[in-house]
Amino acid sequence: MPRENSFSDSEGRSLTPDPEEEAFPVSPVASPANYTHVKVENTNQPSNLERIKTQSRRSLHSKLSKGNPASPTATAQQRPSRWAHLPPKEKFRAAVRTLMSMNRGTSMLLAGGGRVGAEPGVDPRRPAVDAAYRHIREDNCGIEIVDYSAVRSTTRTMKNAEFIDFMNTPTTDxxxxxxxxxxxxxxxIGGMDWEVIKAVSIRYNLHPLALEDVFHGHSQNRSKADYYTKHLFLRVLCHELVDDASQNGTTDHTQVTNTLRSASPEPMGDDIEAEESDELKDSELTQSGSPNFGSLKRRRLGGYPLLPTSRVDVKPVYRGNQTKMGTNLAKLISNESAIRAARTERKQDEAEIHALKKGSRVNVNVSPMFFFLLRDGTVISIRPTPSLAFAAPIAFRLKSRDTVLRKSADPSLLLHALLDLVVDKAVQVIDEYHVKIHKYERDILLRPKMDTVRQLHILSGDLILHKRTLDPIKTLVYGLRRYDVDRCAALxxxxxxxxxxxxIVGFMSHKSKIYLADVFDHMEYILTSLDMFAGIAENLINYTFNVASYEMNEVMRRLTIATIIFLPLTVLTGYFGMNFESMWSVQKNSDFFFWKIAIPIMILVIPIALMGDLKKLWHYMQKKTATRKAVKDL
Incomplete structure (x- = not known):
């Protein structure tokens, strides 16, 4: 379960306790999962509960100020009773909410704001989990319910509220x-909405660990299959080609979420951070280092509200020789600000890399998809995007009676069809890479360029990442075929x-295992193609540099030959160009004497310097003659 540190109820009431509220005796009774607030029916004067709500939101700094009746120096008789006119039921509920708030806030402050080591799993029946995840909203979820058998098929499309009411409809079973x-x-289900997933998970008793995988982790975690007593859970990464226009809103290999398993179970995404203030203003801290709660706004740290729970949380902390370190709350805010800054810097780096690679890669949307296979013949599929276009081919097949999917009426065969759809989308990605590789190979063989090498480098990196995300799908399919019954027996x-x-009965039928063999073959083709493309890209890069190196060697060889040819002439020219008064070689001879000396020297020096090349030329001529003779003898 998440760290219990929510400080407001579903209606926005502050749950931060006042000093006199801390001393109120409360029985340790847990509140229901979906508690409601009973309004005080008093039309003559304002509700005391509303006064508690208003006064609890006042600045804690003003409560501790001098002359305040609620200050620690005031006696119990001087403090006004805020609960005097509340009904007993409302007093009990307010006290329970106050106690829950104190426990949640204290646990967060004692842990330093961290969520490492939290209890795994997301149980939607717990009020603390519901309070921590209710900010995950998708108003326009795509929800489709298909009921079918061998003779009939019905399809219903619902909105969020209609689906929740459908899930909450009472039945005997x-x-x-x-x-x-x-x-x-x-x-x-298309789209991540907490109320929708909460309704279906409670109705079908989905395991908390499976729900944690739905809401947490990197966007490109390994595909896997988890076996539970009530259902089989699959987490599969879908690879889908997208066009350049829609690439801006997709998830590619350079984008990961900020939720880690070690921080479990922090709610997914940072959408709530965009709606609330990202950083606290410097003016919200006084010069003494303690927070000014009169101007302190409510904010969330990773989805959790942050407010002090007692006066101890706002006392200065000292270290060493009475060196003031600020308050516990200020230290917590500082640590969270550092985490936010590091996260922002990482996102900026990823955005820059993505911009540099734009236009040179195959645009692939990599997003997770979740499947639940239940014993009663129910299959639940969840995708983060609110569109149902991805699984539209399967819905179309279910409307036709002559398909194997309809004739069999087998839920495990429906799961196979969804897995086969994921693999077919991956095959389309591989085909696109095949086209890219052929294009780059043609460009390299025609005229090697460094721009082509750059594109090959980007493509090679994407292929490695795709190999990492696609390889677990092969293991998943093999496990469903080979170890389904064994894993069910282990439960x-x-x-x-x-x-x-x-x-012992497995989740996958015998017929579905036979069809999964075809999916396994497709995955084998995909992975071998990835290895082949990566090898071709590496060979083309090496070929380009080898050609560049060979051309450089040829240039240097030509320069060397020219230098060898003109070296004797250069030496003799320097000799005959000397300005001596008595020089018989110049004064008593013509320029013919220069050539009588230069030509024999050149004839002697050039063969000696080019002896190795002359030998290679002789061997080449011998081989060429031998091959021509062999051809004539045929």
Missing amino acids: GLPPREPWVKVRWIN VDTSDPANQGVK
């Missing part, structure tokens, strides 16, 4: 309403006598 003829129900507690002789 505890599941949503379902016609008797329905063999398989497919709930396809049965054999030490319990009631489980003795229980027949």
Whole structure:
């Protein structure tokens, strides 16, 4: 569960306790998951609960100021009673909410604002989890419910509120309403909305660890299959080609989320940070280093509200020789600001790299997709994007009676169809890379350029990243085919006598395992193609540099030959160009004497200097003659 540090209820009331509220005796009774606030029916005067709400939002600095009746120096008789006119039920609820707020805030401050080591799992039935995740909103989720059997098929498209009401419809078996003829129900959800996922997870009793994988982790975590008692959970990375116009809003290899498993279970995304203030103003801290709560705005640190819970949290902290270090709250804010700055810097670097690579790569959207396969024939698929276009081919196949998917009415075969769709999308990506590789190979063989080498370098890096994200899908498919029954058997507690002789049944049917073999073959083709393309790209890069090096060697060779040829002439020219008064070689001879000396020297020096090249030329002529003779003898 997340760190319990929410300080406001669903209606925005402040849950930060006042000094007199801390001394109020409260029974340790947990509040229900979806508690409601009962309004005080008093039309003559304002509600005391509203006065508590207003006064609790006042500056704590003003409460501690001199002359304030609520200050620590005031006696209990001087303090006005705020709960005197509240009904007993409302007093109890307000006290419970206050106690919950104190416990959550204290746990956050004691942990220094960190979430490392939190309890794993996301249980939507807990009020603290609901308060921490309710900011995850998607008003226009795409929700489609397909009920089908071998003879009939119905499709319903719902909005968020309609789907939540459908999930909350009471039935005898505890599941949503379902016609008797329905063999398989497919709930396809597009978009991440907490209320929608909460409703379906409570209704179908989805495991908290599976929900944690839905809301947490990097966007490109490994694809995997988790077996639970009630359902099978799959997390699969989908690779889909996108055009340049829609690439700005997609997730590629350079973009990762900010939620880590070590910080579990921090709510996904930073959308809430865009709606609230990113940084505290310097003016919100007084010169003494303590926060000025009169101007301190409510803000979230990774999705959690931040307010002090007692006077201890705003006392200065000293170290060493009474060196003032600020308050616990100021230190917490400072640490979180440093984390935000590092996160912003990392995003800037990723944006710069993405801009440099733009136009030289295959635009691929890599996004996770989640599948739940239940024993009652229900398949739930969740995708972060609110569009249902990705799974539209499967919905179209379910409307036709002559398809294997409809005739079999097998939920595991529906799961196979979704996995096959993911793999087919990946095959399209591989085909696009094949086209790119052929284009670059033609350019390199025609005329090597450094710009082509740059594009090959970017493509080679993307291929390595795709290999990392696609390889686990092959392992996942193999595990579903080979170890499905074994993993289901591991869920049965054999030490319990009631489980003795229980027949182990896997989630995947025999027919679906046969069809998964084709998916496995496609994944084998994808991975071998990635290795081949990466090898070709590396060879083309090496070929380009080898050609450049060879051309440089040829240039140097020509310069060397020219230098050897003209070296004797240069030496003799320097000799005959000397200005001596008595020089018989110049004064008593013509220029013919110069050539009589230069030509023999050149004839002697050039063969000696080019002896190695002359030998290579002789061997080449011998081989050429031998090959021509062999051809004539045929």
